[in-house]
Amino acid sequence: MNFRHFVLGLLSRQPMSGYDIKRLLKNLNWLIGNPSFGSLYPTLRKLLNEGLVTVQTQSNETRPNRKIYSITEQGQRVLEEWNNRPAKTDASLKTFLMRLILADIHSIDSLVAYMEKRRAQVTRQQAALEKFLNDGTEQDTKQYLAHGYGLVMANAELNWLDDTLNRLPGTSERA
Amino acid sequence: MNFRHFVLGLLSRQPMSGYDIKRLLKNLNWLIGNPSFGSLYPTLRKLLNEGLVTVQTQSNETRPNRKIYSITEQGQRVLEEWNNRPAKTDASLKTFLMRLILADIHSIDSLVAYMEKRRAQVTRQQAALEKFLNDGTEQDTKQYLAHGYGLVMANAELNWLDDTLNRLPGTSERA
DNA sequence: CGAGGCATGTAATACGTTACATGATTTC
DNA sequence: GAAATCATGTAACGTATTACATGCCTCG
Numbered sequence: 001m002n003f004r005h006f007v008l009g010l011l012s013r014q015p016m017s018g019y020d021i022k023r024l025l026k027n028l029n030w031l032i033g034n035p036s037f038g039s040l041y042p043t044l045r046k047l048l049n050e051g052l053v054t055v056q057t058q059s060n061e062t063r064p065n066r067k068i069y070s071i072t073e074q075g076q077r078v079l080e081e082w083n084n085r086p087a088k089t090d091a092s093l094k095t096f097l098m099r100l101i102l103a104d105i106h107s108i109d110s111l112v113a114y115m116e117k118r119r120a121q122v123t124r125q126q127a128a129l130e131k132f133l134n135d136g137t138e139q140d141t142k143q144y145l146a147h148g149y150g151l152v153m154a155n156a157e158l159n160w161l162d163d164t165l166n167r168l169p170g171t172s173e174r175a
Numbered sequence: 176m177n178f179r180h181f182v183l184g185l186l187s188r189q190p191m192s193g194y195d196i197k198r199l200l201k202n203l204n205w206l207i208g209n210p211s212f213g214s215l216y217p218t219l220r221k222l223l224n225e226g227l228v229t230v231q232t233q234s235n236e237t238r239p240n241r242k243i244y245s246i247t248e249q250g251q252r253v254l255e256e257w258n259n260r261p262a263k264t265d266a267s268l269k270t271f272l273m274r275l276i277l278a279d280i281h282s283i284d285s286l287v288a289y290m291e292k293r294r295a296q297v298t299r300q301q302a303a304l305e306k307f308l309n310d311g312t313e314q315d316t317k318q319y320l321a322h323g324y325g326l327v328m329a330n331a332e333l334n335w336l337d338d339t340l341n342r343l344p345g346t347s348e349r350a
Numbered sequence: 351c352g353a354g355g356c357a358t359g360t361a362a363t364a365c366g367t368t369a370c371a372t373g374a375t376t377t378c
Numbered sequence: 379g380a381a382a383t384c385a386t387g388t389a390a391c392g393t394a395t396t397a398c399a400t401g402c403c404t405c406g
Contacts, residue, residue, distance in 0.1 A: 027303070027307075028321070030300040030303075030325060030329075031321060031324075031325050033267075092208075097321060097324070100320050100321040100324060101320075101321040103317040103318070103320045103321070104315065104317040104318050111317075125205040128202070128205075132202075140279065141342070141343075141344075142278040142279045142286070143278070143279050145275050145278045145339065146203070146206060146272060146275040146276040146278070148335070148339070149206075149272070149275060149335055149339075150205060150206050152331060152332075152334075152335045153328065153331060153332065153335075154205075155331075156327060156328060156330075156331030157324075157327075157328065159327075160323070160324055160327045160328075164320065164323070164324075167316070168316075169316075
């Protein structure tokens with residue numbers, strides 16, 4: 001139920017075809033993975049059937065026709081609702097990144113809220129991993145590789161979150 | 176087709192019940208996500224039907240019975256094949272982490288190979304993100320949040336990969 | 351002249367979650 | 379006394395991948 005809203009968010013920035021979205025997502029592959037046409041086209045069709053987007057066929061002489069999708073007013077309302085929906089405590093990284101990619105359609109306040117929620121999550125994981133590594137009696141390096149990885153990544157993410165929260169306008173400073 | 180092998184790998188370290196696996200995965204939730212019972216139990220059943228694991232029912236007086244799964248010789252062979260299967264160029268982070276978690280059942284050589292492949296992948300992404308951020312003419316902070324995040328995380332991961340590759344025994348030093 | 355990009359779409363298949371069903375025990 | 383943990387499992391549902399179908403254009 002997330003991908004629909006993400007696509008809607010992309011279309012709210014500018015009208016695009018399915019192929020355009022695929023190309024855009026391909027470049028962001030590393031961050032959120034890129035969906036197949038078999039999931040993208042049906043998603044667009046559903047959005048269309050529900051009246052959240054409209055379509056305009058662009059006929060081209062040399063290239064295949066393109067179907068350009070635009071968000072409707074009703075779609076805007078649904079999107080707005082999603083933008084302000086409170087983050088779940090166990091939200092996935094992918095969900096967080098979708099909102100980050102669509103940062104410019106979120107208000108600063110909701111964006112900050114999502115980042116704070118994420119920081120809380122990562123902080124919890126960081127503590128758990130530290131505990132795990134400290135409690136480990138055995139000194140088998142290979143056994144703890146994944147946990148070491150997790151800890152390094154958690155620390156990096158927390159640094160980024162704090163930096164970014166400080167840089168974001170309209171936010172009070174933090175330690 | 177990955178999860179089956181991961182479960183098989185866990186069982187190769189020690190016999191466990193489905194519930195044990197669930198608990199273990201719950202603790203690694205942040206790294207690889209935790210599957211539902213609705214996916215775990217059918218997976219175990221399939222492994223059993225294919226003769227890759229055997230089961231022993233442990234009757235308890237106060238607690239519910241437990242079904243303890245152990246890997247078979249045939250399972251070991253299938254697992255070995257998976258351990259040495261060359262990494263795909265576009266392997267997911269999750270796949271990489273599954274191997275990292277099961278590092279102790281991999282040979283150093285195959286482990287190093289997976290880490291090198293991952294390093295190549297992340298290096299490519301790092302370059303792409305740097306290019307993207309440098310080419311960005313607009314100075315809209317919110318527009319590039321996700322890319323900044325990606326770059327920070329890529330750098331952190333590369334540092335970890337290099338550190339760890341150096342620390343791993345039986346590997347030649349690198350710059 | 352072949353590979354890959356442009357551009358859309360469907361069908362078979364596999365995968366995974368959610369919710370349901372059951373029921374005792376332990377912890378707050 | 380309610381909620382969580384232990385412990386297994388199934389059924390309905392939703393979602394995603396893979397492969398197929400079509401066909402022209404461009405670049406090496």
